[in-house]
Amino acid sequence: MPRFARLFEAAADTLNAYYQAIADNSLDSIMSLWIDEEFATCICADGTHLHGLEHIRAGLAKQLEANAVTIEPLDIRVYDSLGTVVYAIAEAHQPANPVDTPRMIFTTYVMVHERGEWRIAHIHASEMPMETAGQFAVKMRHGQGPLH
Template sequence: MPRFARLFEAAADTLNAFYAAIAESNLETAMDLWIDEEFVSYIRADGPHLHGLERIRAGLAQQFERGRTTIEALDVRVYDSLGTVVYAAAEAHRRADQSETMVFATYVMVHERGEWRIAHVHASVMPEETAGQFVAKMRRGRGPLH
């Protein structure tokens, strides 16, 4: 059992590396985290649907030109099986201009050749009412979504 526990922890390392690459606007590091398949897709919270590695690269480069963004995972749910891990996360996206957007994001990770890689990301902006309720619960110290 401990071997499987470490296997899934490594998927979390990939997610954390993605967050770090986004915060650092590091295109090469961000791209190294994706599975090397053309079926990959990234639906960004600001709207673009990017399919394939080249479109994802171009979309991330465009995103990085607008300035740095940090992503803080506020609540993460994990669904795992032997070769796939899915993260459902509520996140705060903070830009360099100090603006903040609350986002729901789903990350699909695939275990291939001994490594966890991103196969799909789907992010969407939370409705204002939902974001307000989420933030209020966090401020009351009750923890996320309890």
């Protein structure tokens, strides 16, 4: 069983590398984490649907240019099976410009094990409604966690 534990920890390494690449505003680093297949998809928090690596690259380039952010995962749920890991995460997106308002985002990452490495196959992000974000923040401040 320890072999599988390490296998799934490696998926977390890919997720952490994604967060770092976003913080570094490095499109090449972000794209190096995606599966090498045209079925890759990304649904952005603004509702934009990106299908295929070329469209994902172009869409993320636009977003990085317009809105540099740092992502802080606040609550992480992990669902894993052999060959696939799904992360359901409540995230705080902190803009690089301090005058811009931070956003709370629900993001699902689907990762697949490909040729010995974990790669992103799909991302689905949705902005939290203001009321939900406020309730989430209050629960986190009181140490209750988001689901209590």
